[in-house]
Amino acid sequence: QVQLVESGGGSVQSGGSLKLSCASSVNIASPYCMGWFRQAPGKEREGVATTKRDRTPMYTDSVKGRFTISHGNGDNTLYLEMNSLQPEDTAMYYCALTWNPQCGLTTDAFDYWGQGTQVTVSS
Numbered sequence: 001q002v003q004l005v006e007s008g009g010g011s012v013q014s015g016g017s018l019k020l021s022c023a024s025s026v027n028i029a030s031p032y033c034m035g036w037f038r039q040a041p042g043k044e045r046e047g048v049a050t051t052k053r054d055r056t057p058m059y060t061d062s063v064k065g066r067f068t069i070s071h072g073n074g075d076n077t078l079y080l081e082m083n084s085l086q087p088e089d090t091a092m093y094y095c096a097l098t099w100n101p102q103c104g105l106t107t108d109a110f111d112y113w114g115q116g117t118q119v120t121v122s123s
Contacts, residue, residue, distance in 0.1 A: 002026055002112040004095045009117030016085050020117060022078040022095030028071055029053065033103035035110070036069060036080045038091035038119075045094070047105030049080060058105055062088070085121045092116040 003025040012018055020036065028034060035050030049069040051057045057069050068081045078095060096110035103109040
């Protein structure tokens, strides 16, 4: 059974930083893709950053240069380091994975999801 547990969310001021963690019950070298998504109130869930099995990252334009997705070293954890946070980054952040090779930044290719961790950025 696949379980994903996110942590590391919180409240920060504009310009601050947070590092999110996603603990996986499966070896994170196995899925074809893993990634981070977010959903703000009243908006659709969107892809933030994903990485393929070969560790190739993909970022949505609004976070390029500010966010970094990475794999832990042997601890089955996926990370999202977020710098220069802005109020528009406020959302619930979700970790997800899939064995579907047709994966990218869209939600429909991902099969397994965590419960989410809230990120709130104040101006």
